[in-house]
Each structure stands twice: as C-alpha cells, then as structure tokens.
Amino acid sequence: MMQADVEPVRIEGARLADLYVRHAEGAVRLAYLITGDRHLAEDLVQDAFVKLAGRLLHIRDPGGFEAYLRRTVVNLANSYFRRRKVERRYVEREGGLPPIQGEGPDVATRDAARAALLTLPVRQRTAIVLRFYEDLSEAQTAELMGCRPGTVKSLTSRGMDKLRPLLEGAR
Amino acid sequence: MIEDRLRELLRDVADETPPQTHVPPGLVGRAHRRIAVVATTAVLVVVAMVVGSLVAVRTLASAPPTVPATHPPSPRPSVISSHPTTTPPPSSPAGVAGCSGAASALAVDSTQGAAGTMRTVWRIRNTGTASCQVNGYPATDFHASGRWLGVQVHHGGFGDINERPTHIVVQPGASMYFVSYWSDVTGTGPCSQFDRVRVTLPNDRTAIETAATGCINPSSVDVGPLVKARPA
Numbered sequence: 001m002m003q004a005d006v007e008p009v010r011i012e013g014a015r016l017a018d019l020y021v022r023h024a025e026g027a028v029r030l031a032y033l034i035t036g037d038r039h040l041a042e043d044l045v046q047d048a049f050v051k052l053a054g055r056l057l058h059i060r061d062p063g064g065f066e067a068y069l070r071r072t073v074v075n076l077a078n079s080y081f082r083r084r085k086v087e088r089r090y091v092e093r094e095g096g097l098p099p100i101q102g103e104g105p106d107v108a109t110r111d112a113a114r115a116a117l118l119t120l121p122v123r124q125r126t127a128i129v130l131r132f133y134e135d136l137s138e139a140q141t142a143e144l145m146g147c148r149p150g151t152v153k154s155l156t157s158r159g160m161d162k163l164r165p166l167l168e169g170a171r
Numbered sequence: 172m173i174e175d176r177l178r179e180l181l182r183d184v185a186d187e188t189p190p191q192t193h194v195p196p197g198l199v200g201r202a203h204r205r206i207a208v209v210a211t212t213a214v215l216v217v218v219a220m221v222v223g224s225l226v227a228v229r230t231l232a233s234a235p236p237t238v239p240a241t242h243p244p245s246p247r248p249s250v251i252s253s254h255p256t257t258t259p260p261p262s263s264p265a266g267v268a269g270c271s272g273a274a275s276a277l278a279v280d281s282t283q284g285a286a287g288t289m290r291t292v293w294r295i296r297n298t299g300t301a302s303c304q305v306n307g308y309p310a311t312d313f314h315a316s317g318r319w320l321g322v323q324v325h326h327g328g329f330g331d332i333n334e335r336p337t338h339i340v341v342q343p344g345a346s347m348y349f350v351s352y353w354s355d356v357t358g359t360g361p362c363s364q365f366d367r368v369r370v371t372l373p374n375d376r377t378a379i380e381t382a383a384t385g386c387i388n389p390s391s392v393d394v395g396p397l398v399k400a401r402p403a
Contacts, residue, residue, distance in 0.1 A: 016202045017194045024191035032188045033181060041188065046198050053202035114184050132174060133181040160173070167176045 016053055023066060024049070027073050033129040034077045036118040044080065048072040070134070071144050074126060081122045116166045124159035127152050267304045270341060272377035274299030277370050279383055280348060280401065287356040289385060290329075292402050293349050293370065297341040306338040307373030308396050309349050313387055314367035322389040328352065331402060332395025339399040347397050354391035362386035373397070 024045055031041035051072055052065075117125060123145070130141040131152070138156075142149040280294040297303055313320045327333045332350050341347050355362045364386050369378040 016199055020194045020198065021192065025188075028188050028191055029185035033185055038188055042191075042195075045191075046195055046201075049198060050201045050205050053205050117180070117184065128177070129181060132177050133185065160177075163177065164173065167173050167180070 016049060019065065020049055023069055026066075027069050030070065030129065030134065031073050031077060033117075033133055034074065034122065034126050035080070036114070040080070044073055044076045047076055051076075074130070074144055077126070078122070112166060116163055120159050120162060124155045124162075127155035128159045128163075131156050267302050267340060269374050270295075270297065270303035270305040270347070270372050271299075271375045272370075272372055272379040274303070275372065275379050277368070277379040277381040279381070282385075284355075287354050289353055289355060289387075291351050293351065294346045294401075295348070295370065295372070295379065295397075296346040297343055300343050302340055302342050304338065304340045305347065305373055305397050307336045308394055309373070310371040311351060311392065311394055312369050312378075313363070313365040313389070313392075314369070315363040315365040315387070319369070320363060320365070320387075320389045322387075322392050324392045324394050326394060326396075328393035329395075332393060334396060334398075336396035337398070339397065341399070346401070347399055348401050349397050350395045350402050352391075352393040354388040355386040357388040362388050 027045040027048065028038075028041050031044045032038055035041050035044065048069055052068055117128075120128070126145060127141060130136045130144060131138070136144065138149040138152045142152045145152065274297065276296045276298050278294045278296070280292040282292075283290045293309075295309075308324075308326050311324055312322055329350075329352050332352070339347060364384070366382065366384055367380055368383045369380040371378045
C-alpha cells in the first residue's frame with residue numbers, strides 16, 4: 001500500500017530523487033498488482049515519475065503528489081494494456097504468435113491466488129486493487145479510473161465473484 | 172471476511188516487489204529532459220501568445236474602425252444613425268468648445284464619379300460666432316424612399332481617407348471637410364436613390380442635413396476623418 005504522507009511534500013524545489021525514494025516503493029507495489037510483472041511495474045513507475053516531473057510546478061497541492069502518482073500509474077498501466085491488446089490483435093491477424101492467455105505473464109508458475117487475480121480483466125483487477133489494497137472508496141476509485149461509482153461497484157462485484165472460490169478455499 | 176482475506180492476499184502479492192531504495196540510473200536525467208521540454212514549450216506558447224496579442228493590437232490600431240449603424244434612441248431627425256469615433260487630444264485648447272451641428276452648415280463641395288464609385292467632398296462651415304474644435308470622423312446617413320437608411324459606414328478604405336483623425340480648430344465662418352466614397356452598384360438589385368444626407372459631428376448629437384441626390388449601395392460607404400484643409 002502506498003504510504004500516506006502526513007507531512008506535505010514540498011514540490012517546488014524538491015529533488016525528484018527524494019520523491020522517488022519516498023514514494024516509488026508504494027507505486028511499484030500498486031503497479032505490480034495491476035500488471036503482474038515486476039519489471040513492467042518498475043518501468044511504469046519510472047515513466048510516471050518522469051511524466052510527473054514535467055508537471056511538478058503545476059501541482060498546486062504539494063500533499064497531492066501521491067494521488068497524482070497513483071493516478072499516473074493507473075493510467076500508464078491502462079495505456080500499456082491497451083497497446084498490448086492492439087499488438088496482440090495484429091500478431092493474431094498476421095498468423096504469427098499464438099494468442100496470449102490471461103492478462104498477466106507466466107501465470108502457470110504462480111500460485112493459484114495470483115493466477116486468479118491476474119486472469120481478471122484489467123479493469124476488474126484495477127478496481128479490486130484500488131478498493132482492497134489502496135483502501136480507496138468507490139467514489140475515489142471511480143474518480144481515479146475515470147468512470148462512475150456504479151461502474152466501480154459492478155467491476156468489483158464481478159471480480160469478487162471470480163475470486164470467491166479461491167478466497168473461500170484459502171480460508 | 173472474504174474482503175479481509177483478499178486484502179491479505181493482495182499484500183502478499185505486493186510484497187514480492189523489491190524495495191525501491193535507490194533511484195534508477197538515468198531517471199533524473201530523463202526527468203530533467205522532460206522538464207526542459209515542458210518549460211521550453213510553455214515559454215514558446217507564452218511568447219507566441221504575446222506576439223500574437225501585439226500583432227492583433229497593432230493591426231487593430233492601424234486599421235480604420237468600422238462603425239456599425241444604429242438607429243437613434245429618439246425619433247428626432249437631427250440625430251444620425253451612426254456615432255462618430257473620436258479621441259479628444261491632450262493638447263486641446265482650453266475654453267474652445269466642440270463643434271456642433273447646431274452651429275454648422277453642410278454642403279457638397281465637389282463630386283466625382285468613376286467606374287461605379289462616387290467620391291464626394293463635403294464641406295461643413297462653422298456658422299457660429301466662436302471657434303470650435305473637433306477630432307474624429309463624422310457620422311453619415313442617407314435618406315431614400317422616405318426613410319433614413321442607417322448605413323454602416325467604414326472609416327478609411329481609400330488612399331486619401333486613410334489618415335488618422337487629427338485635432339482641428341475651426342474659426343467662425345471657416346470650414347472643415349471630409350471625403351466620402353460609395354458605390355452606386357449593388358450585387359443584388361438597384362441602388363438606393365437618396366434625396367437628403369445628414370452628418371453628425373464627433374461628440375455631438377445634432378445632425379446637419381442637406382439636400383443631395385444620388386444613388387447609393389448602403390453597404391459600400393467609406394468616409395474619411397474631418398480635416399481642416401480642403402481636399403483636392
């Protein structure tokens with residue numbers, strides 16, 4: 001879970017390196033839960049920091065950096081999956097590589113829990129991670145994902161339905 | 172609770188990520204390059220906006236303004252349909268009143284016509300007993316078919332009427348002048364046969380009328396500023 005900063009981050013004049021050390025770990029964990037790929041998660045977080053670096057001076061609320069970072073990570077992850085979907089369609093159309101099963105990489109080598117999580121559609125997974133890992137409300141999750149709270153509720157519910165057998169069996 | 176189990180599971184999965192204790196090499200450099208690009212873009216946008224504004228202001232300042240014709244608030248025939256544009260100069264002599272239609276007489280000084288464009292020099296004589304001052308364009312309207320047309324005049328547009336208005340003082344009995352151009356050709360029908368013309372001086376609401384005849388395309392009237400010397 002990304003650490004909540006009580007002390008506001010001083011954006012103007014702050015060094016990016018300090019911000020990275022302070023916030024990157026939480027961001028990588030979030031990105032990993034959404035993507036299921038550690039290297040990809042680290043890449044996304046670095047991209048997020050670079051992207052945010054150009055906007056640092058425009059962030060009015062210094063304490064809001066964490067929220068900006070979280071939003072940027074989710075957006076970059078969504079972009080990644082959209083891009084990958086396009087690439088996958090192209091490869092399938094060209095008759096090259098076989099279609100990739102599941103959303104995450106190398107799911108067979110992971111335990112059943114992670115496999116189940118990673119086979120959820122990315123929006124369901126993102127909603128579940130934001131609701132139950134980041135502990136955001138439905139409204140906050142909806143705002144971050146750019147959808148309505150009702151959509152978050154539906155995505156979460158459907159995701160939970162798929163995870164329920166696993167979660168109940170793990171008790 | 173199943174939600175608690177899910178939270179625990181998510182934490183377990185997230186724990187597989189390594190701690191981020193060091194800044195990856197190259198990250199700061201990439202960030203600085205992005206900041207430079209963003210800052211440069213912002214500067215360029217600001218510069219473009221400033222330059223654009225300056226160009227727009229200069230263009231507006233140098234182009235003769237178009238004065239839309241509006242009907243007078245009262246039915247008095249002495250109030251003309253378009254109001255003149257004027258800027259009182261800082262060097263206006265104190266104690267000299269502005270010229271008024273109440274102490275002025277309007278007449279056609281000369282008329283020339285060629286290729287469908289009529290050029291008229293108008294003379295306005297100070298009939299009062301005191302000097303008066305004026306600076307700007309006269310408002311002009313034409314009476315045709317029993318009504319004032321409410322023409323939309325354009326300030327400037329020909330070589331001899333493009334100068335900016337200057338401040339002039341008219342002695343009693345002396346005259347000031349302005350030049351107008353209009354077309355007697357329309358693209359949609361016959362031109363309007365007028366029988367009277369009225370002019371209102373800047374900062375004044377008393378129109379000066381005179382009998383004059385001609386045919387006019389009401390949307391083609393260009394007028395120049397009031398000048399002291401009689402135009403050629």
